[in-house]
Amino acid sequence: MREMVNVGGGTAPETFRFESNQWFAEDRPTASKPRLPVAEKDGIYGRDPR
DSSP, X not given: OOOSSOOOTXXXXXXXXXXXXXXXXXXXXXXXXXXXXXXXXXXXXXXXXX
């Protein structure tokens, strides 16, 4: 997947809130942190959820 979050025209990304999500790229765990339009609070990246 190239973009995990698509911020289209007419949106206000500064109003988005990402909090406590777990992101895991099974094929490349070290590349699990997505490029989000704003900083995430308490996100978990690269840890296998199993």
